[in-house]
Amino acid sequence: MPQIIRARSLTKRYGDFVAVDGIDFEVLPGECFGFLGPNGAGKTSTIRMTTCMSPLSGGELLVAGMDVRREHRKIKAVLGVVSQDDNLDPDLTVRENLLVYARYFDVARSVAAPRADEVLDLFRLTDKRDDKISALSGGLKRRLTIARALMSEPVALVLDEPTTGLDPQARHLVWRQLRALKDEGMTLLLTTHYMDEAARLCDRLVIMHQGNILVQGTPAELISAHAGFEVIEVRPAREAREQLLQMLRSVEGLEVEDTGDTIYGFSSGPVGELAQSLDAGAEDIIVRRANLEDVFLRLTGRGLLE
Amino acid sequence: MIATKSYSRAPLFVRPNLSHHAFNVWRRNRDVYRKLWKTELVMPLIEPLLVLTAMGRGLGRFIDLGSKQSYLAVLAPGVMAQFGMFQATFECGWGAYFRMESQGIYTAIAATPATLDDIVAGEVMWAATRSMINTTYIMAVLLAFTPSYDIIRSPWAIFVIPISYLLGLCFGALTLCFTATAPAISFLGYYFNVIVIPLFWLSGTFFPIERLPGWLQAIAWALPLTEITATYRHLLNGPPDVSDLLHIVIVGAETVVFGCIAMALVRRRLIK
Numbered sequence: 001m002p003q004i005i006r007a008r009s010l011t012k013r014y015g016d017f018v019a020v021d022g023i024d025f026e027v028l029p030g031e032c033f034g035f036l037g038p039n040g041a042g043k044t045s046t047i048r049m050t051t052c053m054s055p056l057s058g059g060e061l062l063v064a065g066m067d068v069r070r071e072h073r074k075i076k077a078v079l080g081v082v083s084q085d086d087n088l089d090p091d092l093t094v095r096e097n098l099l100v101y102a103r104y105f106d107v108a109r110s111v112a113a114p115r116a117d118e119v120l121d122l123f124r125l126t127d128k129r130d131d132k133i134s135a136l137s138g139g140l141k142r143r144l145t146i147a148r149a150l151m152s153e154p155v156a157l158v159l160d161e162p163t164t165g166l167d168p169q170a171r172h173l174v175w176r177q178l179r180a181l182k183d184e185g186m187t188l189l190l191t192t193h194y195m196d197e198a199a200r201l202c203d204r205l206v207i208m209h210q211g212n213i214l215v216q217g218t219p220a221e222l223i224s225a226h227a228g229f230e231v232i233e234v235r236p237a238r239e240a241r242e243q244l245l246q247m248l249r250s251v252e253g254l255e256v257e258d259t260g261d262t263i264y265g266f267s268s269g270p271v272g273e274l275a276q277s278l279d280a281g282a283e284d285i286i287v288r289r290a291n292l293e294d295v296f297l298r299l300t301g302r303g304l305l306e
Numbered sequence: 307m308i309a310t311k312s313y314s315r316a317p318l319f320v321r322p323n324l325s326h327h328a329f330n331v332w333r334r335n336r337d338v339y340r341k342l343w344k345t346e347l348v349m350p351l352i353e354p355l356l357v358l359t360a361m362g363r364g365l366g367r368f369i370d371l372g373s374k375q376s377y378l379a380v381l382a383p384g385v386m387a388q389f390g391m392f393q394a395t396f397e398c399g400w401g402a403y404f405r406m407e408s409q410g411i412y413t414a415i416a417a418t419p420a421t422l423d424d425i426v427a428g429e430v431m432w433a434a435t436r437s438m439i440n441t442t443y444i445m446a447v448l449l450a451f452t453p454s455y456d457i458i459r460s461p462w463a464i465f466v467i468p469i470s471y472l473l474g475l476c477f478g479a480l481t482l483c484f485t486a487t488a489p490a491i492s493f494l495g496y497y498f499n500v501i502v503i504p505l506f507w508l509s510g511t512f513f514p515i516e517r518l519p520g521w522l523q524a525i526a527w528a529l530p531l532t533e534i535t536a537t538y539r540h541l542l543n544g545p546p547d548v549s550d551l552l553h554i555v556i557v558g559a560e561t562v563v564f565g566c567i568a569m570a571l572v573r574r575r576l577i578k
Contacts, residue, residue, distance in 0.1 A: 014578070051417055054578055073325070073419045081417040087410030091338040100337060104330050104418035152418070 002065060004029050004156050004187045005050060011058035012045045012211075019045040021211035022059060027156070032178070032188040034202035036195065036296065041208040043191035044084065047160045050189065051081045064155055077105060080149030082159040086141040088133045094144055095120065095129040098151050105152035112151065119147040123177060139170025143177065156187035163197060175200055195292040209300045219292055224268075227294035228255070232265040232275055233286040240281025247278070257298070266290065266298075318570045324427055327420035331428025334415075335397075336435070349396075354389045354444045357381070358451075361512065376455040383538030384511020386444050386466060387473060390437035391531055394474040395502055397433040398481040399494045405429075406485070412576060422576060423569045430478040430565060437474025442467055462541045469537060469554070476530045476557050479564035486571035505531045510539075530557045 005027040012020035020042040027033040035043040048054035049061055052072035061068045063075045089097050095116055102112035120126045123143045128136065136144065142162065149157055162178065163171040178201055182188055192198050198205050199219045206216040215222055232254075236244045248256045248265050251274060255266040265271065275287045339346075358378060366377030405411040416422050445466060448457045484497040508518065509531035515523055526532045533553035540546045 048578075053413070053416060073421070076417060077419045079417075083410075083413065083417065085410060087414035089334070089338075089411055089414070090409055091342065096337070100334050101414075101418070103333065104327065104415055104420055106327075106330075106419070 002029075003027060003062075004064060005033075005189065006062045007046075007050075007059065008061075009059035010046065010049065010056065010061055012042070012049060012054065013057040018211050020049070020057075023206075023208075023211075023213045025206055025213065025216065027187060027189055029155075029187050030182075030185050031203040032182050032190065032201050034198045034205035035189075035191040035208055036193070036198045036202075036205050036292065037191075037208035038193055038300070040210075042211040043208055044160055046208075047158060047189070047191055051079055051158055052076050077152065078155045080152060080154035080157040082142075082145050082149050082157065082162060084160040084164065086138075086145050088141060088144060088148070090133045093130050093132060094125060094136070097133065097144065098148055101148045102151040107152060115151060115153075119150050122150075122180075123147040124173075137170070139166050139173065142166060142170065142174060146174070146177065150181075156189060157181065159188065159190040161191055161193070163192070163194065171197075195296060199292050207296055207299060214299045215295070222295050223290050223292060226298055227290035228266040228268045229290055230267055230269070230271045231288055231290050231294060232267070232271045232278075233284075233288070234263045234265070234278065234282050235261070235284040236263060236282050244278065244281050264294075266294065318574060320570075320573075322423045322427075322566060322569050323421045324423050325419075325421070327418075328424040328427035328431065331415060331420060331425050332431045332435070334411075335428070335432040339436075350389065350393060350440045350443060353392075354385055354440075355447065357385055357388075358447070362455075374456075376457075378451065378455045379457045379542075381511060382448050382457045383466075383542050384509065384535045386441050386448070386470065387509070387531055387535045387538055388506050388511060389444055390441045390470045390473045390534075391477045391502065391505065393440040394433035394437040394477040395481045395498065397436050398429055398478040399485055399497065400491065402429050402482055402485045403488060403491050403494065406572070406576070407491075412572070416576070422573050426479075426482060426565070426569045426572050430475055430482060430568070433478025433481070434471045434474030437477070438467060438471045441470035441473075458542055460542060460544045462545055465541050465546070466538050469534060469541075472554065472557055472561065473530060473534045476561040476564060479561055479568050480530075482568035483564060483571055486568060486575050501529070505529055508532075510535045530560055533557055 003026040007023060007025050009022040009024065010020055011018070011022050023046070035046060037043050045054065049056055049068065050063060052068050052075050056069060064078050066075050068075055089100060092100055098116040098119065099109070099112050102115065120129055123146065125140065125144060125147065128140060133141065146157070146159070146162070163174050166174065175197070178188060188201070190201065202219060204216065204218055206213045208214070215226065217225070234244060234248070245256070245258060245263060248254060248263060251265070253267055253269065254271070257264045257266070271287055275285050278285060358381065362376070362378030362381050369377045371377065371380065412422065412425050415425055445463070452458045481497065484494065488494055508515065508522065508526045510526070515526050515532060518526065533556055537546060537550040537553045540550055
């Protein structure tokens with residue numbers, strides 16, 4: 001299968017500022033591909049170039065085999081875009097939003113009407129169908145924005161921070177619906193700065209930082225390669241700090257990182273027994289599985305990014 | 307490093323990228339108008355009547371034109387042109403600003419196969435449609451006044467309606483140039499007070515513009531309202547002449563120029 005999206009040396013500059021610094025990536029059909037990174041990492045610029053909303057400063061970008069520099073109308077016709085801000089049409093009702101949006105894609109009314117009812121049902125918006133947009137909560141708006149992007153039956157959905165600003169219930173519902181779409185074979189490209197979101201949704205992801213891709217792989221690969229299996233977090237009492245640090249550093253296979261506040265130990269195996277042996281001198285000890293946040297922080301440093 | 311074309315902002319001078327999608331943008335505005343027209347009825351209905359009543363019946367009583375023609379009949383073509391202009395101006399001024407800036411509708415539509423140029427064209431076509439609706443309404447009012455004031459004297463007057471569409475295109479496009487450069491919505495107030503309101507007074511509606519100093523006449527003729535008012539005047543009274551054809555051509559050309567500038571400015575504002 002050819003890639004849905006293929007970028008080579010993709011670059012975006014704003015004046016002297018390099019927002020995207022020659023990145024390469026590929027999105028395969030049916031996968032959920034994530035861009036993970038802090039604000040300003042270049043995620044949104046990449047998405048905007050992919051959706052033909054922002055001209056390339058350099059490199060090559062193909063979407064569904066088409067060059068974004070030349071075939072933007074055709075590319076936009078096959079992508080479903082969910083932008084960061086809900087730009088639903090406030091002068092139209094929920095259902096009208098879907099119908100009018102479908103019309104921008106030349107979807108015939110006779111096709112759009114049943115499809116609108118279908119996606120309303122899928123996103124549990126049927127009882128809101130005649131509501132005004134201003135009456136919807138943030139979570140409902142986001143679900144409607146995703147539903148709207150499906151009206152043209154796109155080959156891929158592009159979502160820029162799909163759950164930013166949502167409450168936990170709404171986030172989980174959006175995740176569930178995105179997973180359901182993926183199970184049906186939809187290709188998803190999303191950006192997020194939530195590590196748990198990336199871990200839950202993405203088959204493969206890249207971590208971006210200052211316009212570059214630091215690493216890419218599956219969440220499990222990245223975690224095991226860059227953070228290990230389990231993590232021990234120790235918050236030492238002040239007087240016991242040096243002693244604890246020394247002791248941890250002497251443990252074989254444990255990579256120790258001292259942040260000045262908490263001491264982290266990354267291990268490729270379980271660290272439960274180690275934690276038992278440390279009880280004296282530590283105010284707090286946490287043992288947990290390594291996660292993407294560890295990967296991210298180890299790669300980008302714990303200092304201030306901005 | 308391979309040299310690639312690099313720019314951080316959208317280039318200003320490229321050929322407009324237009325398609326039938328502009329019509330889908332027009333239809334979006336039409337659909338909203340169908341829902342909300344009752345809330346927008348007051349200005350288009352009341353204001354022309356106010357001008358016609360105050361100036362035509364009120365002031366007109368003190369005006370002796372030295373002919374049988376009523377002052378109301380003198381005002382009529384200008385009032386039709388002005389309120390067509392106003393409607394197109396509001397649509398592509400405040401209306402477009404809200405859609406572009408507050409509601410994010412331009413960026414939402416630009417993610418579909420429509421281009422920003424299609425959006426501009428759709429907006430301007432809609433402004434023209436509103437201009438035509440408004441002019442048609444005023445014409446109906448004038449028709450009702452005609453038995454007493456002898457306003458519409460020729461069947462040629464029917465051509466006022468398609469020309470009001472052209473007038474709307476021209477002012478819609480001109481206004482959108484200002485909307486696309488407006489740093490804040492209050493900026494549109496300058497445009498309205500510096501360009502639209504002077505046109506209202508100086509375009510030959512209330513008095514023949516030959517009464518103005520030469521330089522002011524030149525400015526008045528440079529903007530489309532004066533041409534269209536003169537042509538409406540001819541059409542209400544009989545067949546048009548060659549000058550009217552010239553007016554249409556000039557306003558048509560201005561529309562194309564303003565339209566291209568508006569597209570370039572909207573691209574510059576929204577493509578980053």
